[in-house]
Amino acid sequence: MKILAIESSCDETAAAVVEDGRKVSSSVVNSQIAEHKIYGGVVPEIASRRHMENIVPVTQEALSQAGISLEEIDAVGVTAAPGLIGALLVGVNYAKGICMATGKPLIPVHHIRGHVAANYIASPELKPPFLCLIVSGGHSHIVEVLDYTRYRIVGYTHDDAAGEAFDKSARAMGFPYPGGIYIDQAAKRGDPGKYKLPKPRVEGSPYDFSFSGLKTAVINLLHNAQQKGEAVDRDSLAASFQQTICEILTDHLEKAAKELGYCVITAAGGVSANSGLRFCLEKMCRENGYSLHIPPLSLCGDNAAMVGAQAYFEFLAGNTAGFDLNASPSKNI
Ligand code: KG4
Numbered sequence: 001m002k003i004l005a006i007e008s009s010c011d012e013t014a015a016a017v018v019e020d021g022r023k024v025s026s027s028v029v030n031s032q033i034a035e036h037k038i039y040g041g042v043v044p045e046i047a048s049r050r051h052m053e054n055i056v057p058v059t060q061e062a063l064s065q066a067g068i069s070l071e072e073i074d075a076v077g078v079t080a081a082p083g084l085i086g087a088l089l090v091g092v093n094y095a096k097g098i099c100m101a102t103g104k105p106l107i108p109v110h111h112i113r114g115h116v117a118a119n120y121i122a123s124p125e126l127k128p129p130f131l132c133l134i135v136s137g138g139h140s141h142i143v144e145v146l147d148y149t150r151y152r153i154v155g156y157t158h159d160d161a162a163g164e165a166f167d168k169s170a171r172a173m174g175f176p177y178p179g180g181i182y183i184d185q186a187a188k189r190g191d192p193g194k195y196k197l198p199k200p201r202v203e204g205s206p207y208d209f210s211f212s213g214l215k216t217a218v219i220n221l222l223h224n225a226q227q228k229g230e231a232v233d234r235d236s237l238a239a240s241f242q243q244t245i246c247e248i249l250t251d252h253l254e255k256a257a258k259e260l261g262y263c264v265i266t267a268a269g270g271v272s273a274n275s276g277l278r279f280c281l282e283k284m285c286r287e288n289g290y291s292l293h294i295p296p297l298s299l300c301g302d303n304a305a306m307v308g309a310q311a312y313f314e315f316l317a318g319n320t321a322g323f324d325l326n327a328s329p330s331k332n333i
């Protein structure tokens with residue numbers, strides 16, 4: 001089954017053609033990061049307008065790279081939630097138009113389910129159940145993936161998402177938006193033991209996260225140093241921050257895996273591209289004898305291939321939509 005997938009939930013306009021949920025025939029991503037960078041974050045109005053301009057050429061490119069016409073596609077999958085509402089509406093409405101014109105089924109996809117499904121592309125043998133650490137700009141979850149379309153959230157963040165903590169701390173350190181990758185690069189040059197940062201816990205919820213205290217500690221450290229006229233070793237602060245957040249994420253995931261009895265572990269979302277996190281997860285899984293699946297860097301950030309992968313499994317589960325489909329800015333996985 002060949003699915004044309006469309007993704008427009010944030011600042012990437014993406015289209016892909018994916019076969020049977022596992023084989024990517026094409027994947028095109030048009031990133032708007034350079035434009036949003038000057039504002040220090042994504043400007044929703046600009047994002048929607050750029051999606052509007054880019055969605056047709058990006059889709060045409062995906063079809064052309066896959067060597068397939070719209071008529072040969074079996075269904076259209078589209079991210080319908082969660083995300084920026086104006087951005088989502090562009091993709092959802094465009095997908096509806098294609099389905100109306102061609103008579104193909106319309107499959108709504110949850111963006112975070114898509115991130116999890118990136119692992120089905122990267123690891124063709126991977127099947128649920130497994131435990132997944134989802135870490136993106138808006139989400140930090142530990143999720144039991146019970147089946148391809150059934151999930152149980154066992155841990156979540158009470159304040160900032162991991163990506164948000166990276167980006168806000170990076171901004172305080174003077175890095176451009178989105179700062180996660182700059183912290184990753186700087187951390188390679190720094191000493192992770194140089195600055196002692198807190199590891200906030202959520203009382204009574206061992207799998208949950210709270211990152212705002214860690215972010216505030218970074219901001220306070222920089223502020224205090226500035227007031228005293230002291231220099232901060234930015235590379236070492238980045239390394240200390242990265243090590244701390246990666247240890248928190250890995251420790252909570254390890255605890256959940258042990259207590260819930262999982263030995264197949266996956267990671268998903270933009271922050272799973274982080275080299276420190278990948279290292280920590282690999283070490284933890286090696287020590288426990290778990291098998292670990294993390295998508296390649298190209299599938300960690302937002303893309304439509306992951307949406308096409310998940311759309312296939314949603315279709316098999318009967319989760320198609322009518323033309324009254326609406327986008328939703330927030331929705332549980
Ligand atoms: O999944 P994603 O592309 O978009 C959302 O669905 O939110 O995640 C974006 C997040 C941003 O916060 C970005 O800074 C972070 O992923 N990110 C990273 C790295 N690459 C992207 N964070 C840490 N290290 C990286 N190498």
Ligand code: ZN
Pocket residue numbers: 111115136137269270301302
């Ligand atoms: Zn995402």
